[in-house]
Amino acid sequence: MIRCIAIDDQLSSLQGLEKYILDTPNMRLVNSYTDPVLALKELSRAEPVDLIFMDINMPQISGLELAHAIRGKSRKLIFTTSHKEYAFEAYEAEGDAYLPKPYSYAKFLVTITRLFGNDYEASENNLANSESFLVKNKEEDHRAIMVKYADIIAFESFHNYVKIHTDKKIIIAYLSLKDVREQLNISKQFIQLHRAYIISIPHIQHIEGQRITLTNQLSFNVGDIYINEFKEFYNERVIISSRKK
Structure with a gap:
């Protein structure tokens, strides 16, 4: 510092x-x-x-x-x-x-x-590399709030702000998704599959076709420019039986 x-x-x-x-x-x-x-x-x-x-x-x-x-x-x-x-x-x-x-x-x-x-x-x-970070919350008179990565469900672009969806509340910060990608530790636990969302992989509830639903019921379709990345992500994780039908 x-x-x-x-x-x-x-x-x-x-x-x-x-x-x-x-x-x-x-x-x-x-x-x-x-x-x-x-x-x-x-x-x-x-x-x-x-x-x-x-x-x-x-x-x-x-x-x-x-x-x-x-x-x-x-x-x-x-x-x-x-x-x-x-x-x-x-x-x-x-x-x-x-x-x-x-x-x-x-x-x-x-x-x-x-x-x-x-x-x-x-x-x-x-x-x-830390497990948490401080961010100023617009909804609390810009008070700095400590946020744990494990609690984050998604980052959502919201006009000139970013909504940080957590399992406790939504924090509105004067950031962009570019700021999130460049300044925070989102390389392993998070993935971007839509221009408006960076999501927590552990908080994916289910995937139906190209529609992703998170544990807070936030849902979106995979963006066109992220299709190849989505297919790679999906194929690496989906389990398919080796038995013949």
Whole structure:
């Protein structure tokens, strides 16, 4: 887990950065500041973190001055600023990266991956290999809910969200099925046989022709583009008597 601090006197910029951090797996925002003087006071006696994001052009004390004072409190330091002329000074202040505003989420993610490399990838692998994961549930004011893979019946695409059907309730998360495939451990226990569903194999109740019914009575026909994968899946598991009729 990459533990982060964000410092920016512009509230809108800070909120955008906070969202990027919250939307990125294996990153956690420890604290954020719009007041660089308060940041200096608190961070000087706080435990070190993995990463500090810092604006450069701030009142009372600049990001460059603040960086010199608290550089030892972070493994990595990323300067964020709309003033490109500060690039050289940023590196002089031992900055590890420089994100000129406005920067996209893609640019943000590329920078994080470049700085943390194997550490970040290892964290992703830990998430994929775990038996459960946390997801924010829209139906519970976006509270983070712990979900066990064993409890999941299906992931269902639902407008801009994904419904996670479990044996206890339905969780609605701001995800796509692409996010599910890329970030979660669905390689063995789950299969996608329809563009709108990723299903748990142990929760298949019965198959009739090309129609699949799950233990919660969710039912669908295999999608045309998944026919070959379905046939392979079915033939590997169906038991047929060897006796002659």
